Amino acid sequence: MDPLSASRALTLKCPDVYCAPIRPVLRLLRGARALYRYMVVSKMFAVIRTGGKQYKVAQDDVLEVERVEANAGDKIQLDVLMLGNGSDVTVGAPLVAGASVTAEVVELTRSRKIVIFKKKRRQNYRRKNGHRQNLMLVKIVNIAAA
Numbered sequence: 001m002d003p004l005s006a007s008r009a010l011t012l013k014c015p016d017v018y019c020a021p022i023r024p025v026l027r028l029l030r031g032a033r034a035l036y037r038y039m040v041v042s043k044m045f046a047v048i049r050t051g052g053k054q055y056k057v058a059q060d061d062v063l064e065v066e067r068v069e070a071n072a073g074d075k076i077q078l079d080v081l082m083l084g085n086g087s088d089v090t091v092g093a094p095l096v097a098g099a100s101v102t103a104e105v106v107e108l109t110r111s112r113k114i115v116i117f118k119k120k121r122r123q124n125y126r127r128k129n130g131h132r133q134n135l136m137l138v139k140i141v142n143i144a145a146a
Helices: 003-011
Strands: 021-027 033-040 044-050 053-058 062-066 076-086 088-091 100-110 112-122 124-131 134-144
Touching: 044 134, 053 062, 053 134, 076 134
Parallel strands: none
Antiparallel strands: 021 033, 044 053, 044 076, 062 134, 076 088, 076 100, 100 134, 112 124
């Protein structure tokens, strides 16, 4: 084999674990084009609850959640609804006892503006409002089982 084809074989080698892109974080972070969350199948994952929503997370994931009382750089604990490690799954009722997910607040942000426009035809009734949700960018630092 010539050196060129050997280097191609090395660059085309698949990783040991399956990685699949889930969804991009639409916030541009310090000049980066886009941040993608990757679900690695063989790693430990958790389903957490924050801001009235549920998220499936793994270690080193970065995601946008609704803002809680914290500053940039703080570490926060999140509620764990389910833990998984490969085929082993632990479901809480409603929370998994002794499990914890630690996240670090990377940045405090706001979502894009949503325009609320109400109109009743032929009544000269028009109301325009806007809303920007307070968000924060968090990075999952640690997932600890019971």
